[in-house]
Amino acid sequence: xxxxxxASPPPPDTGDTRAAAPRRTSPLLKRLWRNYVFVKVxxxxxxxxxxxxxxxxxxxxxxxxxxxxxxxRLTQGGMSMDEARAIAIHSLAYDPDAPLLxxxxxxxxxxxxxxxxxxxxxxxxxxTDAIGAYLPWTLFSIGVGTLIAIAVGxxxxxxxxxxxxxxxxxxxxxxxxxxxxxxxxxxAMVLVVGGGMYLGWFNPIELRGTLxxxxxxxxxxxxxxxxxxxxxxxxxxxxxxxxGTWMLVMKASTxxxxxxDYVTVARARGLRDGRIATAYVGRNAVLPLVAQIAISFGTxxxxxxxxxxxxxxxxxxxxxxxxxxxxxxxxxxxxxxxxTSCVVIANLVAxxxxxxxxxxxRK
Amino acid sequence: xxxxxxxxxxxxxxxxxxxxxxxxxRTGRRTHVTAxxxxxxxxxxxxxxxxxxxxGCGKTTLGLGLLRLLPRTGVVPRGQILxxxxxxxxxxxxxxxREKLRRFRWxxxxxxxxxxxxxxxxxxxxxEHFLDTFRAHxxxxxxxxxxxxxxxxxxxxxxxxxxxxxxxxSFPHELSGGMRQRSLIALxxxxxxxxxxxxxxxxxxxxxxQRSIVERLAELREELxxxxxxxxxxxxxxxxxxxxxxxxxAGRLIETGTTRDIFYRSRHPYTSALINSVPPVVGxxxxxxxxxxxPPSLNALPPGCSFEPRCAHAQEVCASExxxxxxxxxxxxxxxxxxxxxxxTDAELHxxxxxxx
Numbered sequence: 001x002x003x004x005x006x007a008s009p010p011p012p013d014t015g016d017t018r019a020a021a022p023r024r025t026s027p028l029l030k031r032l033w034r035n036y037v038f039v040k041v042x043x044x045x046x047x048x049x050x051x052x053x054x055x056x057x058x059x060x061x062x063x064x065x066x067x068x069x070x071x072x073r074l075t076q077g078g079m080s081m082d083e084a085r086a087i088a089i090h091s092l093a094y095d096p097d098a099p100l101l102x103x104x105x106x107x108x109x110x111x112x113x114x115x116x117x118x119x120x121x122x123x124x125x126x127x128t129d130a131i132g133a134y135l136p137w138t139l140f141s142i143g144v145g146t147l148i149a150i151a152v153g154x155x156x157x158x159x160x161x162x163x164x165x166x167x168x169x170x171x172x173x174x175x176x177x178x179x180x181x182x183x184x185x186x187x188a189m190v191l192v193v194g195g196g197m198y199l200g201w202f203n204p205i206e207l208r209g210t211l212x213x214x215x216x217x218x219x220x221x222x223x224x225x226x227x228x229x230x231x232x233x234x235x236x237x238x239x240x241x242x243x244g245t246w247m248l249v250m251k252a253s254t255x256x257x258x259x260x261d262y263v264t265v266a267r268a269r270g271l272r273d274g275r276i277a278t279a280y281v282g283r284n285a286v287l288p289l290v291a292q293i294a295i296s297f298g299t300x301x302x303x304x305x306x307x308x309x310x311x312x313x314x315x316x317x318x319x320x321x322x323x324x325x326x327x328x329x330x331x332x333x334x335x336x337x338x339x340t341s342c343v344v345i346a347n348l349v350a351x352x353x354x355x356x357x358x359x360x361x362r363k
Numbered sequence: 364x365x366x367x368x369x370x371x372x373x374x375x376x377x378x379x380x381x382x383x384x385x386x387x388x389r390t391g392r393r394t395h396v397t398a399x400x401x402x403x404x405x406x407x408x409x410x411x412x413x414x415x416x417x418x419g420c421g422k423t424t425l426g427l428g429l430l431r432l433l434p435r436t437g438v439v440p441r442g443q444i445l446x447x448x449x450x451x452x453x454x455x456x457x458x459x460x461r462e463k464l465r466r467f468r469w470x471x472x473x474x475x476x477x478x479x480x481x482x483x484x485x486x487x488x489x490x491e492h493f494l495d496t497f498r499a500h501x502x503x504x505x506x507x508x509x510x511x512x513x514x515x516x517x518x519x520x521x522x523x524x525x526x527x528x529x530x531x532x533s534f535p536h537e538l539s540g541g542m543r544q545r546s547l548i549a550l551x552x553x554x555x556x557x558x559x560x561x562x563x564x565x566x567x568x569x570x571x572x573q574r575s576i577v578e579r580l581a582e583l584r585e586e587l588x589x590x591x592x593x594x595x596x597x598x599x600x601x602x603x604x605x606x607x608x609x610x611x612x613a614g615r616l617i618e619t620g621t622t623r624d625i626f627y628r629s630r631h632p633y634t635s636a637l638i639n640s641v642p643p644v645v646g647x648x649x650x651x652x653x654x655x656x657x658p659p660s661l662n663a664l665p666p667g668c669s670f671e672p673r674c675a676h677a678q679e680v681c682a683s684e685x686x687x688x689x690x691x692x693x694x695x696x697x698x699x700x701x702x703x704x705x706x707x708t709d710a711e712l713h714x715x716x717x718x719x720x
Binding site for chain 1: 473485500545550
């Protein structure tokens with residue numbers, strides 16, 4: 001992606017203004033169309049649109065529809081199949097006889113008018129409302145977790161590279177590899193069972209949910225404190241889940257940069273160690289990792305479904321599970337579109353950040 | 364260890380006195396390879412000394428070792444690197460403690476590196492490299508204003524014939540190889556060091572750029588009177604920029620002398636072979652002789668002369684005993700002609716060379 005721009009030859013020794021002149025006359029619209037940021041945004045929209053379509057058809061490709069699922073439940077209570085279906089059709093906002101193409105058209109029209117429709121299983125609740133009630137908690141816990149993991153992971157990675165092949169490096173490497181190999185939901189279980197039940201460091205029952213009973217959202221210290229208190233376990237889980245990878249990747253990247261000529265030259269120039277570590281080693285070592293911030297974030301959103309179940313954190317994970325189980329098509333589509341958008345936006349931010357940080361990419 | 368005249372570290376007025384220096388690398392938990400052995404020389408103020416030899420002879424390792432810039436695995440286990448600082452005091456660079464070493468570097472001795480392509484941090488503008496360098500060597504509490512530093516940097520860039528307005532604001536990737544190398548030379552001169560170590564400063568550049576950089580360097584040395592240690596494969600360059608030459612082979616200095624000594628009266632067969640492998644620009648065109656083989660592995664040096672396996676004039680003694688540097692013509696200021704060869708005074712071997720002078 002970004003390398004296309006980097007490949008353009010460096011400007012010649014003498015500023016040849018004549019060669020640059022014709023490019024300046026190109027129409028404004030054309031220049032806007034080719035603008036780096038605009039190109040990235042355009043691509044992001046295409047990705048979201050494709051994913052939206054895939055989720056539409058994938059959802060409907062699952063066996064059974066919302067009516068079947070509800071009728072199935074009702075028949076377990078002893079109701080006859082026909083009766084159950086009739087009740088299901090009556091109580092759910094879904095018409096099983098509508099042709100697929102019409103459903104798709106309505107979906108696409110809704111998409112472009114930013115209307116994700118109503119949920120099927122919670123009549124009267126729009127998809128936007130449902131997502132709005134749960135998604136912020138997931139994004140909050142994952143965002144905080146990613147930030148902590150990256151900050152700590154980068155610092156540890158650099159320390160490991162500076163002390164490579166020493167005891168500290170060996171210990172941290174083993175730790176990082178082990179952490180990287182454990183699935184995140186297992187980390188969550190170990191935290192609850194080990195820290196909460198055996199060691200008694202915290203009360204896992206009290207930590208459940210996103211807020212303590214009685215705490216109202218608002219700009220108050222009680223609310224913010226309580227939000228962090230309840231998010232502590234998921235955040236800690238996410239940190240442990242990805243910090244190992246960040247440590248190892250940063251170590252590799254730093255080790256490579258430490259071998260670069262400009263680091264030796266910086267030492268020869270008598271620069272202070274702190275300045276070399278930050279502006280010369282750190283900055284160049286972080287560059288190739290910026291794109292991975294988004295990948296980390298995306299992985300975590302996927303893993304959140306399990307973690308939130310284990311920790312009984314009321315995030316988007318439970319909602320997604322419900323949407324799949326009850327074949328709540330609009331909710332499922334809405335959730336996947338929003339989640340995809342979040343990851344795509346994270347990617348976009350990482351891309352733009354990268355182009356700001358690396359002058360060789362900048363245009 | 365050797366027969367050099369000024370063995371004790373008496374102050375003989377030299378800027379740099381290297382005494383019995385070894386430089387090695389750790390290759391494993393307990394293994395160790397000595398890449399440079401028992402180097403001694405004096406460099407007097409204003410002198411320019413070229414170090415020549417094939418790749419892998421330890422020239423770069425020696426250059427880095429003099430400033431203790433070796434990679435993490437590198438060590439200088441033995442010897443003295445005595446340097447006379449601007450204030451007249453002498454220090455042993457080998458044992459200088461951390462902060463003093465940091466202040467010593469660039470301020471007293473700067474280094475221009477092989478392949479300056481990557482000498483600049485790709486995410487910083489050239490002006491930031493100058494700022495960093497000046498700021499790192501400021502006395503505590505005496506912060507020079509940014510504007511003053513940039514004006515000085517612009518002057519420095521002008522001395523290497525670059526357009527400061529354009530170069531200072533550029534990122535390294537926006538400059539050509541020659542411009543980067545010039546910028547590095549300007550940066551090296553920033554703190555007016557007494558010694559400049561140049562490690563193949565023109566290797567990756569085209570012939571015209573090489574030419575102009577070499578000429579400018581020679582002029583600057585006239586003006587600013589710094590000393591140089593010049594590491595090169597290019598014997599022509601050595602002949603032009605240096606007033607003395609040291610030949611290195613398998614980590615040792617095997618012949619030293621003035622440029623004239625080395626080019627017209629070389630007494631070590633290796634130096635002669637190096638010279639004969641390059642076609643002369645003036646005079647009769649002889650067929651360049653190649654020297655078969657390569658330098659020996661540093662792990663398994665032959666017991667005698669390191670060059671013996673490749674030497675056309677080797678005798679029995681060469682394989683069993685190691686020759687030490689012997690003085691052939693004694694001169695002051697480290698300019699003596701010395702060679703480490705058992706046959707360096709052998710008349711029949713050098714009859715032709717002597718007549719050429």
